[in-house]
Amino acid sequence: MKDPMSGAPNVMFLVEVVNCNDGIASYCETLATGLHARGVQIHLVSGIVRSDEKSEYKRQKLAAAVKQWHVVPGLRKLPALSIFMQLWKVIRENDISVINVHGLGMLMWGRLLSLLTGARCVATYHPSVLGNIDKVQNAPQSTFSLVQILYFNLFFPHTLILMSEESLRHLRRYVLFGKNRIAKVYGGVDTVHFRPPSDAERRDARAKFGVAEGEFMCLLAARLAWVKGHDLLIKAARKIRDSATPSPIDIKCYFVGSGGAEREKEIKSFAFAGEKDKDTFKFLGFMGDVREILWAADVFALPSRFEGFPLGVAEAMATGLVPVRTPAGGATDQIIEGQTGFIVPFEDADALVGALEKVADPATRAALSRNALARAQQYFGVGPMVDETLRIYGLIGDTSGNALAHAVKA
Template identity: 40%
Template sequence: MNSLAEVHPMAGRPQKTASAKRTRHVMFLMCKTDCNDGIYSYCMTLAAGLKEQGCKVYFVTSAIYEAGADEERVGQVDRLCDEVLCIPGLGNKPRLSDWRTIRAFMRRNDIDSVNVHGLGMIIWGRLLSLFARVPVVATYHPSFHAGKLDVVGKTNASLSMPARAVVCAFAVDAIVVLSEETRAQLARECRPVAHRIQKVVGAIDEGRFHPPTAEQRRISRERLQLGEREFVCLQIGRLSWNKGIDLLVQATRKAGAAMDPPIRAILVGSGTDEEEQEIRDYAYQSDKDRSVFRFDGFKSDVLSYYWASDAFVLPSRVEGYGLVVVEGMATGLVPVRTPGGGASDQIEHGENGLLVDFEDSDGLADALLRLHDEAERARLAQGAIRKARRDFTKQAQARSILELFDQASGPAASLA
């Protein structure tokens, strides 16, 4: 299905017809908020889409962590949300004092729909569905972090048995996943509630992420001190063995030996001090490596990196979705990635990007060599741009979430 969302009617539930005049008051609820991570990006994009649909958006969390983020990114939550409430110590296990605070907030703002983020908050979601009598959607953001010995050969992160039991016991009206791979996995592991699992793929702000003009590309390359003819492959994300950085290093060395002009690999992101040092040591095995691999650390504003690069490379072992892939596609970067979470929704191999097998550094090198051909790269880039503009808009994402609220059995308490 070539659309942003695959929302199916939920079995046994009465279907509601959306009113054109209805204004929803949607509350996001999450344990903690880090302005530097992908979940924050997801929430802010969804909030922007909901606002464009005429909704009011409210945000409840324990704390907002701003370290390292620029002013524009930090300010998104205040600009896009009608009110933000921080409850110190808010966690996955509901406390009576927090319940009272949240219920008072909901009554004051006529909250009629709730979106909890992270399966850890699903207990909160179930309680609000039962006692506040509002439709509740839970969004699953899978993540996986481990050392190199634990990740090599691993291709998915299964829920623990206790986590599966919690999801089944406290299932809300709908559980949203971002990719077909995650939908299939969660449906296998939580069969009693499989009918409630709905895919709504991650979207982007297409007004921000767009192809650069020739001048914007030139300025971006100058700013990042890149040569005009260098072939630049980019990875943005946590600096972790799980992201397949060792495979990227191996592939870059192999492809670079056959390339002229030279190849550069830029990695933007941070990780633990120990893992970062291990990865740097792995990449810097010769003086030549230091001219090929760049570790630029965490950057709050990555648009200039997209504009300056030629390919986006994500050979992850375990991946939840890879929203950065879609951002890169929207800017005209050709994606090369492994078939983890999000891959089948994002890439039509040979049409708008390239897929390589897990743990296949030779296949990754071949893909980079293929993209070194300017004509082939330009063809795939146009396909990537079309795909991003067609399937990953924030407006379609917001409409899909609103449709799930409309389908939910819980009556909306305050609809204008």
């Protein structure tokens, strides 16, 4: 189906909530920009939009990437007839041929609208867990309930997009009748923008953020929430700093990102518990563009408890930054152990110390950096993501959505 004015195919992105400081918003903006460059018009439909002064830049980028952004007050997981009719009208008036729901909570909407209009229903899996420290520590063992499995089977889309091998293994544990309609497509990042710095750019970036000569700058850029493992990095950094044998590593940890007021207060209180901590840990808040802080860093750490496919790791690798992370979603896709970075066990601050100490060695870091950059450029660019998404949409190549480089067999 085509836009009668432009001749371009029209695709709806359906999202329950847009948090302009999180990875789903970044993913949608990057994908929409890439699809637009290939002649596809994106119509974003969302419920509430959350942004503040610092994340306004991200909101504007997302708005610029789509043809229309329909904010629908009251949009929830369970369809209301009045809202359902609003969405049906958007689909008919704009000749939408594909409905791409982001997050499994919107599956019912997407499938019912697909049945009514004939538009293809595609769902992108964005798993996440939020909550207090006790809840998120159990996130790696989380499972679907019987009700969730039934819901999944009733409203399984024409194609379900997963981004990581870990997500694929998780879904294979369940009786899902649509397993032959699952495709793995890596999340893409702009590898033209996220590139290695020149020597001068790196010096300027380190000076801008106050990183002194000889300091080993460890960066964690992610939502400020316990699930991202800020506490584990804080523990590891303290172990390195307070080692009985004087450590040759002058470690400084920089945290970029924002979260709910309660979580921010809890995490900062944890970080600043001791006299030395204010010199070791720095919280910079949310940044619309993290390229310069990536350029200033020596290692990217993400000891998270649960992930889908962290785009922050891909962005870091694209700048030549070495990642150290846990085996949450995307780990084995992003990291070849000891070659492009390191994977450490969940909840293991000592293992994190060991990995950071390895990356602190300049020769080791240089070799890993080259490999991380090469992997990001080969697999995590926007181009491959857009190509495979277009095939799934049925807009190029095989219209079954299964003829993909990363297609998944049941």
